[in-house]
Amino acid sequence: MNDDAYDVVVVGAGIVGAACADEFTRRGMYVAVVDRDMVGGGATAAGMGHIVTMDDSEAQFALTRYSQQLWQKLRPELPIDVEYDQCGTIWVAADEEEMIEVRRKQDYYGQRNVPTERLDAQTLTRLEPNLRPGLAGGLLVMEDAVLYPPCAARFLMERAQKQGATLHLGRSVAQAGQGRVTMTDGFEISANIVVNAAGAHAAKLTPGVEIKKRKGHLVITDRYTGFLRHQLVELGYLKSAHSISNDSVAFNVQPRRTGQILIGSSRQYRADQTEVDNGILARMLQRAQEYMPGLAQMLAVRTWTGFRAATPDKLPLIGPWPGDSSLFLATGHEGLGITTSLATARILVDQITGAKPEIPIQPYLPSRAAMEHAHV
């Protein structure tokens, strides 16, 4: 069975696929979106929803900051259930060594016009009285925000549909490329452009894509209004998030509008099963309690896992896939897909329509891996 030919078919209705569908249709293209489950049901539903500027690399900074600014522009249009809240991030420094990192980070952001405030121990305690005493201080990044990702994805997809996109849910994709997407039930959609936005499943659809599943755990508590005011992340997070090989946990907590607290985070490779791993969950909660002892008294109402789509160089894959002129990638966002979804869509559609992107796109091109191999 064949459908009418589309300009674009997007595989994956997570927040990245939804943002792409929105952007393509905004520029007048005829778009179909396919997902095996639902809108925003995979990593989008599992993640925290932290809209954060990051500085692991210039390329990561450029993409996260650009995308954060796109979220800020979109904010007046977001429905209330997206729960966009510019609560700010505090990077928590446990000791004087980590305060050196606070100063480096503040300089880096300052040079790039990202407003921050350095917090001494007293100010940190005043802003977040439930942190344990004896911490050295922190860095407040006040334009960072939180939102509720499934509703954000739904908003973007509904807007894409109003702009003419068609949505096919509950259909598994067997093959994507060469100008068409074929479902396991035989249904086929033809398009000039195929976008693989399948997150951690992207490598199954496009062999050769270097993406690994990186498992994470989250816990959400009952409502404790006022206990936590900012997203708090330990500066040691950088060490754990950078560790490519080992399982790691870090203190990373987020206040929800309901008064609930999201507690993270964990990172595991070679863990393909969705079940909660009580060993790493215990380590994660232990770490969180070291920073906020009061968490130990709270009721947790739900625990779950999800899979980040991790690339070897920690940057997403956005652009044409070498060897198939119809195929483009928009995946590999690891833990930053909610933040960078909007910028991903912009620079992908810019590439396809010939518009000039607002940031350099080379660091995200999927061909970079192939080029690295060629240089060896």
Next chain:
Amino acid sequence: MHMCSQITMTVNGAPIVVPSGTTVAVAMAIAGQICRTSVSGEPRGPLCGMGICFECRVVIDGKPHRPGCQILCKQGMDVKTDE
């Protein structure tokens, strides 16, 4: 005749006397108070009555989210409607 002892406690700041053996969820009903307010602002109270549904959460002596149907009233207990 068996004499049932009485317990004096407060519900949302007002004193109330209940027979011993009364659960906190029942004390809330006697006092005409709701157990908690949902995220969307709706009044909530006991549904399952056996500690599973957590609809009857109350604040007991400053501790939030206590299952009111599973806890017996005690002398001097301070109970408040939960968020």
